[in-house]
Amino acid sequence: MSTPIDPPITHAEIRRFAEDRVNLDRETAKERREKVGALREQLKKYMTEHPTCGLAKSYLSGSLAKGTALKTCSDVDVALYITYDGEKKVDAKLLNWIAERLRKAYPQMSADQIKPKTYSVGIEYKTAGIEIDVVPVFYEGDPKDRGLLVSQDDGSTLMTSIPMHLEFIRKRKSAQDTHFVQVVRLIKWWAAEQKAKDANFRFKSFMVELICAHLADNGQDFSDYRKGMEAFFNYVVSTGLKKRIAFKDYYQPSELPANSTGIVEIFDPVNAKNNVASQYTENHRRLIVDAAQDALNALIEAHTSSTKADAVAMWQVVLGTSFRG
Numbered sequence: 157m158s159t160p161i162d163p164p165i166t167h168a169e170i171r172r173f174a175e176d177r178v179n180l181d182r183e184t185a186k187e188r189r190e191k192v193g194a195l196r197e198q199l200k201k202y203m204t205e206h207p208t209c210g211l212a213k214s215y216l217s218g219s220l221a222k223g224t225a226l227k228t229c230s231d232v233d234v235a236l237y238i239t240y241d242g243e244k245k246v247d248a249k250l251l252n253w254i255a256e257r258l259r260k261a262y263p264q265m266s267a268d269q270i271k272p273k274t275y276s277v278g279i280e281y282k283t284a285g286i287e288i289d290v291v292p293v294f295y296e297g298d299p300k301d302r303g304l305l306v307s308q309d310d311g312s313t314l315m316t317s318i319p320m321h322l323e324f325i326r327k328r329k330s331a332q333d334t335h336f337v338q339v340v341r342l343i344k345w346w347a348a349e350q351k352a353k354d355a356n357f358r359f360k361s362f363m364v365e366l367i368c369a370h371l372a373d374n375g376q377d378f379s380d381y382r383k384g385m386e387a388f389f390n391y392v393v394s395t396g397l398k399k400r401i402a403f404k405d406y407y408q409p410s411e412l413p414a415n416s417t418g419i420v421e422i423f424d425p426v427n428a429k430n431n432v433a434s435q436y437t438e439n440h441r442r443l444i445v446d447a448a449q450d451a452l453n454a455l456i457e458a459h460t461s462s463t464k465a466d467a468v469a470m471w472q473v474v475l476g477t478s479f480r481g
């Protein structure tokens with residue numbers, strides 16, 4: 157017989173799971189930022205001493221910079237702004253050109269620690285337990301640091317600005333201190349669970365952040381994590397991700413393309429012509445919407461479960477079997 161007095165999963169339990177399992181802990185994040193910070197300082201010194209080397213500046217980008225990193229991730233993204241004479245496309249020549257300069261800037265590293273990857277140059281930093289992905293940005297001196305970022309999805313180039321993205325996210329973060337990034341991380345965790353189950357499932361972290369930003373801008377309160385996640389899944393299910401998302405921070409809506417740019421349209425806050433989801437097919441869209449529907453049903457059921465065990469089982473649909481309540 158069920159015991160109806162058992163409470164469903166509380167916000168505090170979700171928060172504890174997030175803090176214990178999902179989030180990259182503060183200490184490690186701080187340590188990694190410091191280590192990458194020291195490497196960037198060394199690079200800056202090299203650039204100053206070699207003003208014609210073709211390297212202009214670097215930024216910590218990606219989740220470590222935004223405060224959205226998961227515990228399971230050891231990748232650190234660094235955007236490297238380069239002034240490059242050759243063709244502005246990513247190929248072995250470009251990646252070797254970058255690797256060569258990084259090896260000079262970091263003489264303490266062995267040459268095989270710095271290796272060209274598919275669309276970036278990897279720095280294996282074993283003692284710090286991290287792998288740094290140095291992502292090229294072709295730069296021509298824009299004062300807002302707009303440049304052509306090499307997409308890590310397909311090697312194409314995208315006009316955008318890393319520091320403007322950081323400013324964009326920081327704005328949402330400061331409007332809902334800790335809660336905005338916490339809901340982002342929980343949704344990224346959910347997406348990682350889906351990816352583990354289905355190799356065709358895709359949901360880029362930046363897209364998750366932009367959807368959360370859209371919800372926050374429209375008044376969604378993220379301080380209750382269950383409600384925040386439910387709002388996210390509800391948005392995905394009710395729109396089918398067929399509604400355009402765009403932001404007014406850095407351009408007017410009139411600058412957006414008049415015609416469709418893809419099955420899913422989530423525009424870069426920095427560039428009205430850059431649809432971050434342009435590569436998502438109808439199949440990708442459907443997989444996301446179906447998984448969001450399952451998650452939404454599970455959350456609703458969890459909330460009305462009469463036993464804790466039932467509620468835990470439902471939350472496991474969303475957060476995976478490592479969630480024990």
Ligand SMILES: Nc1ncnc2c1ncn2[C@@H]1O[C@H](COP(=O)(O)OP(=O)(O)OP(=O)(O)O)[C@@H](O)[C@H]1O
Nearest residue numbers: 217218219225229314316318321360361362424432
């Ligand atoms: N399609 C894109 N258009 C513009 N900028 C992009 C695009 N893809 C990635 N970026 C830039 O790269 C950064 C990192 O990408 P992304 O959000 O996918 O990874 P992440 O935040 O490091 O998450 P993860 O934890 O999955 O590594 C973004 O914050 C954004 O600045």
Ligand SMILES: [Mg+2]
Nearest residue numbers: 218219231233
């Ligand atoms: Mg990353």
